Each structure stands twice: as structure tokens, then as C-alpha cells.
Amino acid sequence: MSVSRPSRRDEFEVAIICALPLEYDAVSYTFDEFWDQDGDRYGRAPNDPNTYTTGRIGNFNVVLALLSRMGKTNAASTAASIAMSFGGIRMALLVGVCGAAPHNKGEEILLGDVVISSRVIEYDFGRQYPDKFVRKDTLEDSHGRPNKDIRSLLVTLQTDRGLNRLEQRTISLLQKIQADVFNTKHRGKYGYPGTSEDTLFETTHRHKHYGSPSCACRSCFCDSDPVCEEAISSSCAELGCSNGPVVTRERLRPKQRAEQDGEVTAQNPTVHIGLVASGDKVMRSAAERDRLSKAEGVIAFDMEGAGIWDELPCIIVKGVCDYADSHKNKKWQLFAAATAASAAKALLSCYIKPDRPGANPTLSESAAAAVTHRRRIEQRILSTLWFRKIDNRRETILDAHRATFQWALKPPTCDQRWDDLSQWLRAGTGIYWISGKAGSGKSTLMKYLFSLTETKTLLLRWAGYRGCETADFFFWCHGTPEQKTQDGLSRALLYKILSSHPELIPEALPAMWREAHDGQDKIESPSPTEAEKAFEVISTSPDLGKFCLFIDGLDEYLGNYQDGISFIKRLAAGQNVKVIVSSRPIPDCVAAFRGLPQLDLPDLTRPDIYAYIQDVVGKHPDMKKLSEDDPCGSEKIISDLVDKSSGVFLWVVLACKSLISGLARNDDATELQSRVDDLPPELEDMFQYMLIKVEPRYRTQGTRLLRLCYAEQEAQGWTELNDNYALALALVTDNNLKPYPIEIFTKERKVALCKRLEGRLRSHCGGLLEVVKRRTTAVWPNPCFCGPVHDNWIDARVYFIHRTVFEFLKDEKVWELDCLKVEAGNNFDVATSLSLGRLHLATQSLEQSPREDQALSCLRDGVQWGSKADRDAPQSRDNIFWKMMPFLDLLYTPRLTVRNPFVDLPTSMTAWINSRTPRSPWPLMLVQ
Template sequence: MKRFRESEGHATSKRQKNSYETTLSSQHVDHYTVACFCAIHEELAAARDMLDEFHQCPPNVPTDDPNHYTLGSIKGYGIIITSLPEDGYGACNASLVAANMKRSFPRIRVNLIVGIGGGVPNKADIRLGDIVVGTRVMQYDFGKTVEDGKSERTAIPRTYDHLIGTTLTSLRSKHDRNPTRVPSILQQKLGKYPDTLRTDVPDLKVSQTGGQDTQHTVEIHYGAIASGNQVIKHGVARDKLAEELDVICFEMEAAGLMGYLPCLPTRGICDYSHSHKTNEWQRYAALNAAAYTREFIEELRVTREQVALVSNPQAQQSTLQERRKQLLDLLRFDHIDYRRLTIKKHHSKTRQWFLTHPDYKRWLDPAGLKENNGFIWMNGKPGTGKSTIMKFAYLEMKRSTRQAGEDAVTASFFFNARGEYLERSTIGMYRSLLLQLFEGYRDLQVVLDDPEVIPSSQKDCPSLVALKDIFWNAVCAPGHRGFTCFVDALDECDKQQVRDMVDYFEDLTEHSTDQNIPFRICFSSRHYPYIVPRYGIRVILEDQSGHSKDLENYIKSRLHILDSALIEELQLTLLSKAAGVFMWVVLVVDIVNKEYQRGGQALRRRIAEIPGDLSELFRDILTRDTDNMDQLLICIRWILFAEWPLQPVEFHLATERMKSFVIGSSKGLAEVTKSKTPTVQFIHESVRDFLIKDKGLHQAWPELESGWQSAAHEDLKQCCDLYLNYSSVVEFSSNLIAEPKPISRSKHRAEVSEKYPFLEYASRHILDHSNAAVERVPQD
């Protein structure tokens, strides 16, 4: 069906088109830089009356945009006017209209709300027909129920952006010397239609005290506006809210719009939000607000680029695509998915239970979205296997949606405490999730075009605040398409960053659920005593029967013992001592197999000696024998304090040992990752916690002094220094410098990496280790 866009005429005013109006052919969507939002038909009619000319709807407005637009211009500015559905006023409908408009008209620079509102007569001398300009908007019906059933408002004040603020200051300064042009604008636009300008309606405020004033001059009041989803028609309730929030006007759309984009609300006062509320003043009040809005638009100072007609849409689109590609490239960073790729694949007989778990199914059930806001959080002890489950669930969801042909995107981020800053920070998480979302839904890249979020002059990656705004806008963009995120290992990120992130996602999931947007988030972490989610589903991993069955299956399949009765006995013992910790089971099964291969006579005694706590198990592994302790210490130091995770060949040269040394001399606490670029790391982050937080290093090496970290860096510095002074390395470097022909950087790097793989690390980080060592160890 062909979509309709109003291009001329005025259905509600029942009159012919004004002689000063002209209808032009359609312009490109990028021509329109100012948007006006209206709620009811009287407001829309008044806003249309202010246009100098009308335009036909551009052909490149998306066909799935349900909004109705009136397009035109005022003093050369491309103006777009849109309204809410009939009887569909309120914050939720307003935000949906704004989202569709923003998608269809990406160059909108200024957003204005034009219409009517209810005044607060006791706050100022506000008369019917006066204009209230909202310098701040408070949502009065947004909050939570606290103790004793009391309501606590949690909404934050909303305000306009910098351009609107400076324009408002300029216009107010003019009004300090000269009266507003609202009457003259109305006379100019509607002088031929005197019925439209009638003001012979009793002033309801004054009539309450017995008087009447129909000659009142329109006044402009600047102050806070209260916005909510319910009509205020009670004087006592009005006054109580007005006093509490310090507002002078009530309305129903600004909170929804300003939660999505910064706006300036302008309201003509048509009643006093009490039981005598009528519609008689709506038309006149709406016209006054519209006239003020025109006066404001004429005061705007927007750049030529933002106002000029687009003469070459194809070139403009090409530039836009290049800019988006540039921004997407800025979101990328090295090792963006390194942690996920290095998580070992789950055992073939484990993890399947999670997909059929009632809580997981409830999280995915669309009918339960309102109940849990699409929020689930899996908690577990260190080493229980949370990351393995998260990787399994993420890959299974991607596979199932792809096979089903669903229009949905699944993204993931796995925090990595052992990685570089972006791998263990929320700014890296937002960058990764955004990149996956934009690559999955390419049309959502339009949110990158907003100059309010990312200025066109910006050449580096957006800030954390901007990334959060972009993520919110992208998730809440119209279309109601599915987006699911798996975020693992929150405990490997800074605590304050995690608090802020959890608050952000709770607000986002609450908002997206209200808008019927199928956005879901799955977190996993160790038990957090200081973060308590407001809502959502909690899954305690070690308490799940399916998890216990996984441990049982792993023990059965990995114990290399032929005696079935002995296996049953050992299985019960190991499950009891494991307390749900998968890492403990993996390590102990290996110990049991080795002990059984030696003869197994003392097997039961050895199992009884194994501590049940994971940290104590690490201590037992380190201290049970004292073989190769020097090798073990240098191995641990390199893994703990290397400036980046070393590749096996670098590690071999740094320690003068082969790959087998990594596993052998670390006593099984380190491993070589199975990734495209393998590196050496601890088998689990809990090993690092044991060595440092639980003082495992000092228990294994009591001779370590308080400045052991500085001493460790001194040893690593000496390793780098020795390597750099090898005769072959010195000779190679000298020949490279003396090379008469210029050599490309890439060729240079490839040659160096091949011949001397540890040279780059040693040359780049010898000073880092030296600086870290200087605190305790004197430098020669």
C-alpha cells in the first residue's frame, strides 16, 4: 500500500491554503535539520500554520516508518513536523515517534516540542494563553516502591543541548529590551482568519476568584515542566507535585522525547490541571506556543552545512558511508575477542542442561520479558565453569538463530583480567558489543550520524559517555528486532566500572521492555556481595543439579581406572570435596590418574590429603615437592608481570625452555592457549588470585621480601638486557641500521619477528620493567 505524507492544505482548520504558502517538490531527507513534535491535532494545526512553505515527502523515507510527517521550511530551515497517534499521547508513544523520526531524518539538529500544557497558578502569575518554556523536565511518575510502601521518584532532570541553550539565551536577552514577536507572528500568519485568534473565553484562573480578564497580554514564563503518563486533574495533587518538583507546568510527552533526544518543550497554557479542566483554550494556547517556536527558530544559528540543501545526494551518501566505516574501524581493537577464543571447548557430555534450564527458558520466553526485563545473571565460585557455559550458550544461540533464519543479533564480550586495558574495561565492552550490533544490523549505523553524540570533526574513538549513548540509541531504535548480549567475567573488570555498567543495563532493559523491544542481557561473575540487581533472574551455578551431573560425567569419562566399583567410590568422594568447582575436578582427576598409574596402593590416602578448597589445592600442587622451584618462580614471574601475554617462542627465549617447560615447571598451573596466536597464561584467573591475594607465592618461597614485585621486574629487566646484548642480536641490529636501501616497516617487522622473536618485546619493555623495579632495587 502506498504511504501517505501530508504535503499541502490544512485538514483541521477548514480553510484554503494561504496565499503566502507554496508547495515544493520533495527534498532529500538530509535537508531537514529542525524537528517539531506535537501530540494532538490542535497542536499540529498550529505548528503547520507557522511554515513558510510546504514540501512533498522525500522518496527515501523508509517504508517501515509509521510516522506521519508535515514537511516545509521557515526562513530557509528545513522543518519536519510530526505528531502522536490519535488518543496515543504519553511518554511511551512520544519516544517511539522520536525514534522513527530520528531514523528517517538523520540530520535533525534541533528538536522542539510544541503544544499545550496545564499551568500552576500558585507558582507564578500564569494566565490562560501564556507560554511556558521548559528549562528542565522532570518525569513525576517514574520511581520505585521502598519501605512501608512509599514511592520514591528516581527520574533525573532532563534538559536541552548546548545549541538550544545558547539560542534560548539570545532570544531571552532580546525580550529583555523588546517584547516578544508572538502577537505579530500570529497576525502575519493568521490575520485573515480572525476566528482563529479569538480570546473571548473566560479566564478560568481569574474566574475562580470572581473576576474575568480577556485582555491579558501573552507572557512568557521560563521554568521546570513536569511530565508523566497520566493527566493531572486535581488541584491539591497538582500543588503538591509542583511544590515537590519546583515546576510551573504539567504535560505528558516531554519526558518520553527527552529520554531519547534533547528537546526544548514550549507549552501554551490551556488549563490549570484541576477539576475544571476544559478544552476551550487549547486552540489559542497551541497557536501561541507555535508562534514562540517560530520566533525561536528564526533566532537559530546553525552551520551552513547543516542548513544547506543537499545538491548531490549520491556524494553525500558516499561521504556518510565512509564516515560510518571510519567510526566502525575506531571501535575495533586488538584482541577484541581473545578471551572468548581461548576458552576451552566444553566436554562433550556437559553443559547441555543449561539450554533447557527453566530459568534460562524463562529468560528467552517473550511472555516473560515484562517480568524479568530480559535480565539474567549467573553467579558461581571461581573455577565452576561459568565462562565455558557462557561461550557454549552464546555459540548455541548464534547457531540456532542462524538456522531458524531469525532477524536477530547475538553478541558477546568476555572480560579478560590478564589482557590489555580494553580487554578488562567497560569501554572495551561497549566498543565490542556496538561493533557486533552494527555489523549484524547495518541499517542501525544511522545512529552514528548524530553530530550531538559524535561531532563530525571527531577523529578518535568516542568517549565512554558517547558509547553508552550510541548503544542506547541503537538498541532502542524502532523495528523491535532481537538483540541478545552475553557478558562474561564481570569480576575481571574494575568494581566501580561494573557498578556503573549494571546500573546502565538495568535502566536500558527496563526502558527497552517498556517499548516492547526484545533486548536481553546475560551476565556471569563470581558472587558479588556489593552489587544487588534490582530485578531479573539469578542462577547460582554450584546449586544446579545439571552442573552436578556435568561434574559426575566428567569424572566418569576422564578417570583411567578399570575397576568400576572403585570409580563409583572415587566419584562420590570427589564430588563431595569439589563443592561444585569444575577446575578443582579437572586438576584432581589428573592427580588421581597419575597416582593410579604409579600403582595406586596409596590412592585413597592421597585423595584424602587433597584439600577441597581450590586455593588450597593450588598451594598443595606448588609445595608438595621442591623440584625445579627456580624454574617455577621465573615462569610465574613472566606470566604475572609481562607487559603483554608472551607467545610460546617468546616465552622459550625469555626462560630458555621449550613449550613442555610451560606445563611441566609450572606444575600444571600454566598453559599454552589454543588460539590463532597462542600465548602462555595461567589455567585460570583464580591461580593469579591465589599467588597474589592469597599470598601463595610467599608460602612457596618464604624468602621473598616485601618488595618482591620490584625484584621480579628487576629479573625480567635483566632477561631483556641479556637478550639485547647477545652478539647475534647486536650484529643483526647494526646491519639493519647500516642498510643502504630503505626498508618498509612491515618487511622490517616480519624479518625481526622471524629471526629474533623476543627482540620486539625486549626492546619495547626493558625500560618498563626497569621503572617498575626502581622502587626497591637500586639501578646501576
């Protein structure tokens, strides 16, 4: 197939991107022709900062770009600019050098070999906790599979014939590069360094000084210990670490014999296809390398792949120049760059070039416009599926305590029987049911399993080469309607799956696609029938892998349980979808899931409960002293707690709080045992017991806090915030006749207010409320929005420690208990306090321009709480309006009025505002 010089930029089909000049040089030797030999003739798009080399490799017109600096962010920017300037690019190759794991599914990887990506992960993208790092790998956070075109090529290359052809072509091209360079001043540049330079040390052998008594290396014994600065930049020979323990490599032996015989075959690289880990840091830890290789199946590490992957259809082609450990050296970089460049050209020779469309000069522009239009439609549909609290319930569940639930993916023991969950993940189908009574830790276990890398590894064995993706939904009966209905379940799962596979949207959701394509103002969410049809399309698509869905809290489903159960059963009916579901053992679930794989949590958590009590109470300094004096008595305290818990983790958490309180009061072992004996075994009795134990002087404040939180929780359908700062503002409202002070708080004052509130929650509320600091970085997880950055304290949330606390407080008789019957203050009114707190928060948010949406939300909530206060206490309405007026006047600004915050309020609400605030300019706007 002849290839003519392109006449326009959109006639280039392949982009090659390099991070280092030495990589760029090696790729340059693979070009058959350069189109810019006499100067550039193609230009670039406006605002594209890249400099390009253009030419031909085989049958393809290729554009070559060199990154200005390394890293994912710069790579993503460069790739986006290439896509903007060269609209016809069908494939991007990231070509260069990398560090590799020593093995790929039992096959040894040597220096100079070539790695080709089947998929990419970001190994440094996640959350850093005090005791561990958790990589984000949910559907919306992870990089998807390559497109169909590239997948088809890679599948072919992994066959015996395809891989052999690729390797032989790579070897031939490598020899050609070496021959071409031989007659230049760079003679020998890409020579094979030799097997003597290919050394793999044992994982535990660090790159440091050996025999130096005066530097930090002297104290380096494990992977996390530091070494001195000199060691970092020195070679193994200079440090004396080259004599360390070496791993024997079987593949080196025939290479050594070939070297001795003077045969060029000694340098022949092997091509490996597998998972590449991409990050913004150079991997120089053998221990971390081995961990990722074992847990994720990673075979190589680079710094740019993840950046390019989401911008262009991409394949990573890298030559191995080191083993991603601390013993890095640069001796292999040039040869590895040459093997990668050779493999890249060989790969292109295996790629079947599609026929070019007719020479319509506007075709590319029309195609680009069509793609842009399609993406807008896809994004609009995804925005309709998404809802604000889509992951809120899972995020508020605390992580499993360390050393707990580790039994879950191990085979059942003789004395504790359950259906082997690891075996089900590896090979099972249908539904796996996790049951347990309230507070036993079902949601914590579900979050643990969903986030666990080992879960993904087991699922991959089930899915095979097709791959497996996961999606989750956590029901929340006290949340918004979407958090407790089948509509919310369907929308959440569809959003998470289709975000990674938007190409399926037209077939999966045809009605929504038509509405969006026709430009209708409002797109309706899918009906139950449409949602089931969408899941059927997804589960039977030949282009997708398999799916495992995690559905927590089915007993919190709003509606007929049988409808929810039947829907889940239909989801799990196919061979490509299975479901892990958790619930209390309500009769409907017991009947529906009888005979299916399952485990009953309270029967299995005794070791976890013991470990938790030992960690929280047993390791307390005062408890350690008591244990030294009376080891038997201390052990009895802990064992009695375990026995009394009946497998309910929530009960244990409260019990431990009681014991910690006793230790703070210098209780001895006898007094602590008395506390344990006094603890009621039933959960609701435990709640009452904890409230009774609150000191009388704190009960007024505690009652206020509980009433405010209860009101907030009860109003979840129409309020949007339940954060620490808003609650603090509501609490400090004195609600008397003097004007409410309106001032802008400094960040320091806000943080101090929140910290003071957290202290009150601990001491005034019997441990029934907790502060959960936000872990996400943006208010809007929806990619359609861009929101502000959260402050760890100011935007923390206040929650009941469990839904059962809210259910406990729903009983009006509870509020008649002596411990809660105290006056919350003569002038204290819940709705008024929440109204003024919201309005005050709106003024604070308005001062921070990025938080305009929060200001609008707070203003709406403030007005609705004010309306409720008016309905509940009409005799106090003048007091309520007088306090609201300064806020409403202050918030009457062009920034908010242009986006009328009351536009969606019921007519009765706007009438209330008009009638109650005659002095405010707001009514004029409402009338208009």
C-alpha cells in the same frame, strides 16, 4: 512504463548472475529485448574480467553475467566487478538450480519448486574441532539481512496475495518459455520430467551398490561410511538403490492425477521463501541436510549466494533439482532452471521501479563518490570502537567438555530447580543472571550458550519475523583497560552491532560522525552518555530485529559495581534487548538481581563434574585396569572427587591432574584414594598443594615460569604479547656477561622451543599454567587491518588456568612458600629476561616482512622492560644495556625508523634511551 535503451552503463538497475550455462540459457529466454543484439555498446570498467549480456526484462534494464566457475569466491569477485562497471545496480538476482530440504515449516518441497532467499548463511564457514564443526555465526562473521528495499519486497511476497500473484505469474512465464522453445531445435528442452522421477528416499538410505560383494559399498552402513568411486557417478537404477525406502509426499498425489488426466497443471511449481545455506561444496548428505534444516531452518543449499550477498543487494532465486542427498541426478536440472528463470522475471514484475533522478550525467558518479566517502567514515568510526583484544578473553576460555552443560537448555528437574533458561530465551525479557563461585564454570557456560545453535533457534522464537542478533563481552580484570571497564563493554557491543548495521552510525553516534565527517585527526570514543544514547537508537530502530547480549564476569568490572549493574539494567529495559549476565555472587549482584530469572551454577554441575572425571580419569587405560580389579574402590575415588569439588570445576581439573600423575607413577587404588583424601577442599589451598607436589629438581624452572607469567599478566596495560614463543625466548636467556646470540631461528627450531616449553609447563608449574593455541587466522581481527597468518604452535599463548591463580600469587606471602622460595638462578632477573626476549622476538619478526607491526610492538615492549630492569636493579644497568645494545643496533633499519617506535613513549622513557645507549644511532633519531 516504457523503457528506453540505456545510454550509459549506470542506467542498468538489475543484475542477474548464473553459475551454469544451462541456467544462463533459461534466463535468456525471459528477456523481452537484447540491447547487444548488434554487438556490445556499453563496455566495462578497467580490470573487470566479466562478459555481459544486456537487455530488458519487463520494466528493467538488466545485465546478465555467467560465472567462469562455481563457488562463493568467484561469485563474490564477479559481483564486485558488476558493481564496479554498473554503478546503478539496485538489485542482483542469483538465478539457477539448487538442492533443497524436503520440508519448509511443515510444507512439502518438491522437485521443480522455486526457492527464494529471505537470508543466507555460510554452513561450511567455521571451526573444525576433533569432535565437531562449529559454524561461525557471531555478528561480525554472519551475513546481514537484505537491505530495506529488498526486505519490503520479500515481506509483500510472503503475504497470501503476494505469494499467489508470484506463483501464478511464474506458472504463466514457465509455459511461455516452453512454448518459445517448442518451435526451435531445442523442442522439449524444458519439459516437466514427471512425478515418477520425483523420489525422496529415507534419510538413512545411501546411494551405493546393493548386492556388490567386492567394493567399498559393502561396508557402507551409516552416513559417514565411504562408498566406491563407481557408485558416486552412477544412477540409482544402475546401482540398484532405487528400490529403497521412499518417503510418501502428499503434494505428489494431485500432480499424479493431473498427469493422468493430461493436464499441464501437474508441472505447476510452488514458491518457497526462507533461509538458504551457501557453501563451497555440493550438499550430498541427507543426514547433514536434515540437521541444518532442523537446527537453522534451512530450506535450500547453493554454492554462490554467500559470495554475492555482501557485494550487491541480492535475492537468490533457485529451482529445486534434487533433495541435497546422495541420490542426485540431472534429470530435473533443465526444468528447475526454467522455473527459476520464470520466478525471477515474475519477481521483477512485483518490484516497484523507483522514479529515476534527473538526467544529470554526473549524478551517478557523484552518488558513487558520496557512498565511498560515507563508507570511509563508517569504517573510521568502527576502527575507533574496535580494540585489539576485543574477543581475547572469550577465545582463551576452553570449550565446554563434551557431554557437559547439556542440561542448561532443558526444563528444570524436580530435584534441581532453576529458572528455565530455554523458556526465558524463547519468551523472556530483561536480565537472566548466572551466578557461581570462582572456578565453577560460569565463563565456560557463557561461551557454550553464546556459541550454541540451539540458543539462536530459541531466540528466533522470541524475536519472530524481525530476527534476533547476538553480541557478547567477557570482562577480564587482569586484561587491558578496555577489557574491564564500561568503556570497553560499550565499544565492543557497539562495534559488533554497528558493523552489521553501519547505516545506523550517523544517528547512533552523531558526535563521532561529525568529527569523522569534518576530517578531524582524532575521533573520540563515545562517552557513557553517548553510548547509552546509541544503544537507545539501536534498540528502538524499526529497521532492526531484537538483540540478546551475553555479558560475562561482571564481578571483574573495574569501577563501582553499581555503575556497571545500572548500565546493564538500562540496556535490558526495552522490549527489543535482553541480557544474560554472569558473575560471582558478590553482594551488589545478589541485591541487584534478586527476584530476576537466575541459576546458581555450583548447585547444578554435579552430573557434569562426574562426566568430566569419568572421561578424563575413568577412561585412562590404567584406571580401567584398576576398575576391573576393584570396581567399588574405583567408583569411590570418582564419587569422593565429585563430593569434594563442591561444584567448582577448576578444583576438579587440578584434582584430575593429580590423579593422572598418580597413575603415571603406577599408583594402585589405595594410593589414589589417599591422593583424593589429601586434596584440600579450598581452591587456594589446592593451588598450594599442587605446587608442593612439584618435584624439587623442577622448582627452579617452575618458579621462573610463574614469575615471568605473573610479571606479564601484571603488565597487561602496556605489553601487547603474552605468547609462548616470547616466553620461551625469555626463559632461555642466561643473563650473564657473554653477548646474547643473535640469530634467526628456523620455524622448526621455534616449534621445538615451544613444545619444550609446553612440557615444562606441565611438569614444573603444578598445572597452574596452560598453553592455548590460537584459533583465529589473523593478528588483526579489525577489518581495517590486514595481518599475518598465525602458526598454531609459535603463536600459542600462555595463561594462568584461571584468574584466581593470579590473585593467589598476588599475595607476597605465597612467594615465601618453600616450594617457591627457591632461587630462580643467581643471574635471573624477570624484567631483563623479558626485555631481551622481546628484542630477540623483534629481530625474528623483522625477518618476516608481514610482521613489521609485531616487530615494532616487541621493540617497544623490550625497551620498556629494559627500563624497568634498570629501575629495579640500577647496579646491574651496565649489564642490561650491554645485552640490549646488539638488538637495538640490529633493529635500527629504515623499515622501523620511518615509523618511530618510540614516538608515543613518555619523555622520561626517551630520555632513558638517550642516556643509556650513547653508542646507538637511536638517540640521534629521538633528538630529531
